[in-house]
Amino acid sequence: MQLYLPIADLPVNVFLVLAMGAAVGFVSGMFGIGGGFLMTPLLIFIGITPAVAVASVASHIAASSFSGALSYWRRRAIDPALASVLLCGGVTGTALGVWTFTQLRALGQLDLMIALSYVVLLSTVGSLMFSEGLRALMRTRRGALPPRRTHNWIHGLPLKMRFKRSKIYLSVIPVVVVGIMIGFIGAIMGIGGGFILVPIMIYLLRVPTSTVIGTSMVLTLVTMLFATLLHAVTNHLVDAVLALILMVGGVTGAQFGARAGQKIRGEQLRLLLGLLILSVGVRFAIELVIQPSDLFTIRELGVNG
Amino acid sequence: MMRALLAIVLVLLLGGAARAERLIVSVSNHRVTVTPNYSGEELVLFGSVERDATTPADRTAYDLVVTVMGPRADMVTRRKERTFGIWINTDYRQFLQVPSYLALFANRPFDAITSPEIARRQQIGLNNVLLTQRVGGDYADVVPNDAFRSAFIRLRTQGGLYREDASAVTFLTPTLFRTGIPLPAEVPIGTYEIEIKLFANGAFIGKTETAFEIVKVGFEQFVATTARQNGLIYGLATAAMALMTGWMASIVFRKD
Numbered sequence: 001m002q003l004y005l006p007i008a009d010l011p012v013n014v015f016l017v018l019a020m021g022a023a024v025g026f027v028s029g030m031f032g033i034g035g036g037f038l039m040t041p042l043l044i045f046i047g048i049t050p051a052v053a054v055a056s057v058a059s060h061i062a063a064s065s066f067s068g069a070l071s072y073w074r075r076r077a078i079d080p081a082l083a084s085v086l087l088c089g090g091v092t093g094t095a096l097g098v099w100t101f102t103q104l105r106a107l108g109q110l111d112l113m114i115a116l117s118y119v120v121l122l123s124t125v126g127s128l129m130f131s132e133g134l135r136a137l138m139r140t141r142r143g144a145l146p147p148r149r150t151h152n153w154i155h156g157l158p159l160k161m162r163f164k165r166s167k168i169y170l171s172v173i174p175v176v177v178v179g180i181m182i183g184f185i186g187a188i189m190g191i192g193g194g195f196i197l198v199p200i201m202i203y204l205l206r207v208p209t210s211t212v213i214g215t216s217m218v219l220t221l222v223t224m225l226f227a228t229l230l231h232a233v234t235n236h237l238v239d240a241v242l243a244l245i246l247m248v249g250g251v252t253g254a255q256f257g258a259r260a261g262q263k264i265r266g267e268q269l270r271l272l273l274g275l276l277i278l279s280v281g282v283r284f285a286i287e288l289v290i291q292p293s294d295l296f297t298i299r300e301l302g303v304n305g
Numbered sequence: 306m307m308r309a310l311l312a313i314v315l316v317l318l319l320g321g322a323a324r325a326e327r328l329i330v331s332v333s334n335h336r337v338t339v340t341p342n343y344s345g346e347e348l349v350l351f352g353s354v355e356r357d358a359t360t361p362a363d364r365t366a367y368d369l370v371v372t373v374m375g376p377r378a379d380m381v382t383r384r385k386e387r388t389f390g391i392w393i394n395t396d397y398r399q400f401l402q403v404p405s406y407l408a409l410f411a412n413r414p415f416d417a418i419t420s421p422e423i424a425r426r427q428q429i430g431l432n433n434v435l436l437t438q439r440v441g442g443d444y445a446d447v448v449p450n451d452a453f454r455s456a457f458i459r460l461r462t463q464g465g466l467y468r469e470d471a472s473a474v475t476f477l478t479p480t481l482f483r484t485g486i487p488l489p490a491e492v493p494i495g496t497y498e499i500e501i502k503l504f505a506n507g508a509f510i511g512k513t514e515t516a517f518e519i520v521k522v523g524f525e526q527f528v529a530t531t532a533r534q535n536g537l538i539y540g541l542a543t544a545a546m547a548l549m550t551g552w553m554a555s556i557v558f559r560k561d
Contacts, residue, residue, distance in 0.1 A: 059546070296457070
């Protein structure tokens with residue numbers, strides 16, 4: 001069944017988009033991530049311009065992280081204090097990101113920047129996660145204990161604050177900085193940033209695993225809602241029809257993904273996720289390096305991306 | 306007085322001679338609506354060549370060139386080059402107020418219809434259509450084999466937005482003709498002008514114009530205009546929709 005998208009200005013097959021939403025939702029539910037880094041490239045692949053894809057995926061991630069955040073809230077797995085400090089940074093970062101997005105679009109380098117950020121970020125995070133998962137897997141094979149957690153330089157910074165539910169005593173500076181960073185790259189790349197935020201919170205900030213996913217979902221939710229709003233106001237690129245189809249597919253797929261994820265061990269899960277992220281990064285890298293089939297592109301100046 | 310009268314008669318006679326044929330045309334649909342299930346359409350243009358008493362008796366074989374032009378827009382063509390091992394956009398040309406949709410149809414090859422010089426003057430064929438570029442501070446069209454110009458036409462043709470077909474116009478009788486106007490799925494919204502030019506024995510003998518429009522209606526129209534004019538409300542509505550969907554999912558799939 002074909003459906004005409006009003007903002008992307010092209011007809012798409014509803015079932016194809018629904019299936020894409022469900023597939024990405026499954027992965028996101030399985031790994032506890034938003035899945036934007038998979039959704040945005042897929043949309044670009046079916047012919048939607050990168051600009052519209054990035055802007056519309058933001059609202060899709062907001063929907064899936066809201067349903068996630070609600071269930072974590074019921075289980076009291078969200079640290080409200082930590083979430084609000086993160087949000088201070090996140091909102092600032094998002095505003096900066098949307099502004100940069102507009103500037104790059106005017107320069108005609110937006111597509112390149114999106115591709116480059118994907119390559120750098122995904123291959124770095126992917127390979128780190130993959131190697132970490134591999135090490136953890138080998139450790140459990142040998143039956144060795146995980147290395148003891150030690151404090152690092154981040155815990156020496158001033159402006160400390162007590163985060164009760166997470167039971168940590170931490171400076172607000174790194175928390176705000178992380179928030180800004182995630183908000184910024186999220187707005188430019190059309191990703192929630194959960195797959196970067198969670199490792200940073202665990203390894204750098206030493207947030208306990210009990211609150212880490214729920215809290216990161218709150219940040220994702222608010223930054224993505226804010227990004228939707230800003231993209232709608234400044235660039236008029238949010239396709240609500242596309243977003244709705246993605247959301248419905250996404251939240252449904254996520255439920256089944258979450259069930260599947262519980263059957264797999266943590267280290268294997270990380271290994272798989274690392275591999276997945278890495279392959280998306282490599283895919284973008286190949287596209288940048290090999291000669292494109294057509295050296296020319298046309299863009300209409302005006303309302304359409 | 307006599308001289309003025311003579312002048313009028315002369316003008317009428319000459320004018321009459323120039324307008325020996327009249328073109329009468331119509332499109333199958335003057336208003337194409339883009340609905341949720343729109344995925345391309347084909348319009349039909351039909352018409353006839355009306356001869357009158359002043360038409361030379363030996364003029365019986367006509368040629369027609371139909372030009373369909375969509376709403377005009379500024380466009381940028383960019384060229385990628387390898388820089389530091391990766392392919393990035395470097396050079397670009399700006400095309401000013403060029404048709405977003407352009408189709409040229411004829412009943413036989415353009416070069417068989419008329420001379421290259423008349424073809425250029427009447428903008429017959431994609432190579433002869435005026436596509437104004439901004440070259441530095443100047444505004445000009447360039448030679449047809451310019452890299453940016455030919456890339457522009459090639460890409461638009463690939464998308465089904467530019468096309469030329471020298472066998473699309475069919476004469477049902479020596480004076481009655483028809484042609485199909487295919488509209489792709491990704492059709493630009495706006496007013497489309499159609500120019501029908503009549504040739505006989507290589508000479509341009511007259512033209513007529515008509516138009517149709519493509520509009521978004523109902524929901525599509527509503528969404529597109531709201532997004533453009535009330536960005537904030539649109540953004541808020543989309544955000545609210547996201548929250549609703551997420552909330553409903555957590556209710557529907559609640560395990561406890």
